[in-house]
Amino acid sequence: MNDNKKILSIEPLGFPWKTQDPFLFCAYHRDEYPAGNNAMGVDPDDLHGRNIGSDFTIKDGWRMYHGTSMPGFPFHPHRGFETITINKEGVVDHTDSLGAAGRFMAGDVQWMTAGSGIQHSEMFPLIHPDAPNTLEIFQIWLNLPKRSKMVDPHFKMLWKEQIPTLEETDANGNVTHIDIIAGTVNGTTAAEPTPDSWAADSAHAVGVYTVKMDPNAEWILPGTHAQAGRTIFFYAGDRLEIDGETVLVNHRIVADAKADLSFKNGDTDGYLLILEGVPINEPVVQQGPFVMNTTDEIRETIEEYQRTQFGGWPWSETEMAHPRGKGRFALHADGTEEIK
Numbered sequence: 001m002n003d004n005k006k007i008l009s010i011e012p013l014g015f016p017w018k019t020q021d022p023f024l025f026c027a028y029h030r031d032e033y034p035a036g037n038n039a040m041g042v043d044p045d046d047l048h049g050r051n052i053g054s055d056f057t058i059k060d061g062w063r064m065y066h067g068t069s070m071p072g073f074p075f076h077p078h079r080g081f082e083t084i085t086i087n088k089e090g091v092v093d094h095t096d097s098l099g100a101a102g103r104f105m106a107g108d109v110q111w112m113t114a115g116s117g118i119q120h121s122e123m124f125p126l127i128h129p130d131a132p133n134t135l136e137i138f139q140i141w142l143n144l145p146k147r148s149k150m151v152d153p154h155f156k157m158l159w160k161e162q163i164p165t166l167e168e169t170d171a172n173g174n175v176t177h178i179d180i181i182a183g184t185v186n187g188t189t190a191a192e193p194t195p196d197s198w199a200a201d202s203a204h205a206v207g208v209y210t211v212k213m214d215p216n217a218e219w220i221l222p223g224t225h226a227q228a229g230r231t232i233f234f235y236a237g238d239r240l241e242i243d244g245e246t247v248l249v250n251h252r253i254v255a256d257a258k259a260d261l262s263f264k265n266g267d268t269d270g271y272l273l274i275l276e277g278v279p280i281n282e283p284v285v286q287q288g289p290f291v292m293n294t295t296d297e298i299r300e301t302i303e304e305y306q307r308t309q310f311g312g313w314p315w316s317e318t319e320m321a322h323p324r325g326k327g328r329f330a331l332h333a334d335g336t337e338e339i340k
Helices: 294-309
Strands: 005-012 025-031 072-078 080-090 091-096 101-104 109-113 118-123 133-143 152-159 165-171 173-180 207-213 216-221 229-236 239-241 245-248 251-255 259-265 270-277 285-287 291-294 330-331 337-339
Touching: 005 245, 025 270, 072 091, 072 294, 080 173, 080 207, 091 109, 101 109, 101 152, 118 294, 239 291, 245 251, 285 294, 291 294
Parallel strands: none
Antiparallel strands: 005 251, 025 133, 072 118, 080 109, 080 133, 091 101, 091 118, 101 330, 109 152, 165 173, 173 207, 207 270, 216 259, 229 251, 229 270, 239 245, 239 259, 285 291, 330 337
16 A cells, blocks of 8 residues: 555556556657668568567567568558657657658657648668667657647657756756656746647646656656646666655656655666646547547548548658658648758
8 A cells, every 4th residue: 555645656667658638648669770771671681570560579679560671650540639759769750641751869859739630650760771770769649628639730840959958956966857848847848839739728737758867866846736647657777766665667656746756766877757737638539540539539530531541641652761861850741841
């Protein structure tokens, strides 16, 4: 029995990670890919023994996911929610049914509103032909309220240069680094999310933070909205204390969002993802990549997708990747391009 009133539950991480409303789920991917071949994919000899097309089992340190020659997620549809893709290491290539495209790398975040319906591809090109290609990303699904489920789809890049990072030093000189992707921590506020997002209204207190704690670092996460949920994912490190309670790595902690929460890390670097937010409190009916409020809406969505393919697929390949030498960029549906 847990007697710590600030900590509501502790449980092992699964796959994907369990979240609380307004979030739908979170997938954490870390894959230590080998050097890439001429097509920025995996040498065919290294694909033996894998369930190609649906390879989610870590073998030799990596997975192909739904890719056949290049790892990743070839074109697939979404409706009714948002994806937040946080890149910590590696390369993600985006293309979608609106004709938009992009490449983002370590430290960048893509925030995509699926809204009324979009197809997109997320591939992980192995751009280094003579060195390993490690990938580490989070993909978070953030729900949309009923009033916003049919908004126009689009995506926004939060480049690493735009994402505020706090460095808080404890009395012993140990540092905690907090990347603020959404929300506010100790007076520092994230860049604006997409305009139709549940996170766009500060009253919803949506927070998305990645945290790196030095060995033995101490840090206080301030309380937030009393009605918000707060989930902490301790995904790398050894152990830490949260308000005096020891938590081992690879555990999910649900905590009282309105209370300040004290952290003391163990003897190795510790890594956390923190998700917070006031719940939407609406019915959630999900079928695969579609998230609506009723079963009738799901049926209508499937029928519409079968008729329209949400505008079709304007790209030559289903596993689209950009040229090896291409840097970070975002080409939007209106033709504007950001180059980093």
